[in-house]
Amino acid sequence: MFVDFEEIPEDAKVWVYPSSRKFYPNEIEVIAEKIKKFIESWKSDDTSFKASYKFLYNRFIIITADDIATELSNADIDASVSFILSLQETYEVALLDRMxxxxxxxxxxxxxxxxxxxxxxxxxxxxxxxxxxxxxxxxxxxxxxxxxxxxxxxxxxxxxx
Known part of the structure; x- marks a missing residue:
């Protein structure tokens, strides 16, 4: 379930995805909607699952999930990585490069x-x-x-x- 970022507990899992370029203003609204839709569908069968995101500096996508109340499986993590990979491909940016x-x-x-x-x-x-x-x-x-x-x-x- 999608909730406000501030409703997520402090010990929840966070993933930060820095973009290799700044997103254009016309892209940000579309990307934000895609992220929200992903979160709403992510583990939608579990009503106690809570997740959220922030989009900062037109460059960083921050996703957080309360993995204490509801454990994330490998399949759940794979789904989030697949989603990020789809954003990389669509917008021709690097989001997973840790170097x-x-x-x-x-x-x-x-x-x-x-x-x-x-x-x-x-x-x-x-x-x-x-x-x-x-x-x-x-x-x-x-x-x-x-x-x-x-x-x-x-x-x-x-x-x-």
């Missing part, structure tokens, strides 16, 4: 591969105070607290040396 880094430069969100990110650090284009997105967070609480943080406070700080 990229997203960070803020001013008000803009940048998406770079790890090698280019390390070069930016080395060349001092980014500092330890630069804001990075940790797309590997696992719970809603971690998402709320640690998704958008300074590089020095994240696991990316190992690249500052």
């Amino acid at each position: 990229n880094v997203c960070f803020k430069q001013g008000e803009h969100v940048q998406y770079k591969d790890l090698k280019d990110f390390k070069k930016l650090l080395k060349n001092k284009a980014l500092t330890s105070k630069s804001v990075i997105f940790d797309n590997l967070v696992n719970t809603k609480q971690d998402f709320d607290s640690f998704w958008e943080i300074a590089i020095e406070e994240s696991w990316y700080n190992r690249f500052l040396k």
Whole structure:
């Protein structure tokens, strides 16, 4: 069942899908509707199942599911990955590439591969105070607290040396 993002418990599972490009305004409304329809149909036979999403910075799709009240099976996870793969194909973006880094430069969100990110650090284009997105967070609480943080406070700080 689709619920408001704030109704999902703090210990619920979160998946962050960063897009390799910003979505265009005309795409966002359509994608948001597709995500909502997917969530409404995801485990629709289980009335206690709750899930939600956020679309942030015109680039990040965040899906959360209360996997404590209702356990997610491998088939449920596969269904969500298949859905994300369909979005990748339709909109010609990468959403599942974990070898990229997203960070803020001013008000803009940048998406770079790890090698280019390390070069930016080395060349001092980014500092330890630069804001990075940790797309590997696992719970809603971690998402709320640690998704958008300074590089020095994240696991990316190992690249500052």
